[in-house]
Amino acid sequence: MADSVGDVDPAFEGAGQKAGIEIWRIEKFCPVLVPKSSHGRFYTGDSYIILKTTALKSGALRQDIHFWLGKDTSQDEAGAAAVKTVELDAALSGSAVQYREVQGYESEKFLSYFKPCIIPQEGGVSTGFKHAEAEKHKTRLYVCKGKRIVQVKEVPFALSSLSEDDIFILDTESKIFQFNGANSSIQERGKSLEVVQYIKDTYHDGKCDIATIEGGESADAESGEFWDFFGGFAPLPEKTSTDDNSSNDVFPTKLYSVEKGQSQPVEVDSLSKELLDTNGCFLLDCGIEFFVWMGKNTSIAERKSASGAAEELIRGLNRPKSQTIRVMEGSETVMFKSKFDSWPQSAETDEDEDDE
The missing domain is CATH 3.40.20.10 (Severin)
Structure with missing residues (x-):
């Protein structure tokens, strides 16, 4: 095999030597190590490489590599992440399994590394956007799916996005609302409450109110504030639209x-x-x-x-x-x-x- 030290980016030197997570962001087509304090914060305009090292019962180490592509990342940055992932694997003696992760369609394996969830922010290292911390708060609507591992995905801020099948989180400047669809499970509601707390702590410095809205009921005085954001109460459909992912059988x-x-x-x-x-x-x-x-x-x-x-x-x-x-x-x-x-x-x- 014609490998050499020169084939591997120096940013990966010493990677994967102990259990834990290491993350690099692609900046000008090169991997730059992300400090642990920023782990779990991803930007839609960026591409990242994530290394998960696990200590096995035998004492050996196993590595899994993921490269995550934000929805606004450039094709060149995405290509750089794919190539640099191969180099990282080579630095680890070529035994790691490598996964491609696309924003909004991440695997449960990847999502399990970041508790309780990941919520990508707008912007990126090579974009003209400022990072979310420096911007005025923008009202956002998220759907939460999953009983064991929660996938949080931003959806259009509109009444048509809501349904009785899922949990929705409305993040406003002064209050976070958790809408529990009538057909959602107790497990999903509990996991989504962890997401609400995460949003409060991460994006509101722990300083905002939280309210829970139950689906399947008509609007009352307590839930009126929530429904006002959507132009007033309206009955919701029982079923959501079909999933974006098609069956493998196709x-x-x-x-x-x-x-x-x-x-x-x-x-x-x-x-x-x-x-x-x-x-x-x-x-x-x-x-x-x-x-x-x-x-x-x-x-x-x-x-x-x-x-x-x-x-x-x-x-x-x-x-x-x-x-x-x-x-x-x-x-x-x-x-x-x-x-x-x-x-x-x-x-x-x-x-x-x-x-x-």
């Missing part, structure tokens, strides 16, 4: 080889491990899940090329919100192996693996 699983930075379809009747060549890189399109497999005998340059080919293919297929997972030969996840009709059993065990 897309047939397809394998591609990467040749000189270009993806080429591999025409086969069934998938087996033998199709994967240790001297090459392959892409596996499973719909919402998109895998990049990198052979042990490939160079860092070849892995970067494969990652670029994956980004190009995702754009060409018009599936920008697909979750990309990159795995190295010998460190494949259970999820990846399950996509193959034939994968020989190994004597090794996937110790402490927690695939979603």
Whole structure:
């Protein structure tokens, strides 16, 4: 394998040596370490690399790498994050699993690192926007989904965004409202209350009122203030619109080889491990899940090329919100192996693996 120290960004020197989280933001196409005091604060105009190091029962360390792309980040910054993630993996001996995370469509694995949630702020290092702390407070509406891990997503500030199926948080300058849809669960309400407290502490310095509004009821004096923000009370629909993510069943699983930075379809009747060549890189399109497999005998340059080919293919297929997972030969996840009709059993065990 033609790797060298010069192939790895010096910003990653010493990374992943102990359990915890390390974060870098892409600034002028280079990774810059984010101080721990700013962990969990992401900006919509930026791209980040997040390294999660876990101590296993055996005493060994396992690393998972995520690169997070804000909705307003440039294509060049997103590409830099993808490339630098490959370099970080090389600095960690190539055994980390790498995940592509898109704002609003993050994996539960990624969201679990930041309790109780992440709420990206407008702006970014290369944009003309000022960071949110310096701006006048803007009223925002969020929807909260999930009983175990909460995903908080900003939605249009309009009555049409509300429904009885979910929890909504209305963040105003002087008060935060939690709207509990009639069909939401007790667990969801409890988790969303943690989000409300997080917003109060983080964006209001702990100085604002909190109110809970119950759905399925007509407006009363106590909830009137909430409904006034939407032009008055109105009955809400029982069902929300369909999810942005399509079912994996819509897309047939397809394998591609990467040749000189270009993806080429591999025409086969069934998938087996033998199709994967240790001297090459392959892409596996499973719909919402998109895998990049990198052979042990490939160079860092070849892995970067494969990652670029994956980004190009995702754009060409018009599936920008697909979750990309990159795995190295010998460190494949259970999820990846399950996509193959034939994968020989190994004597090794996937110790402490927690695939979603």
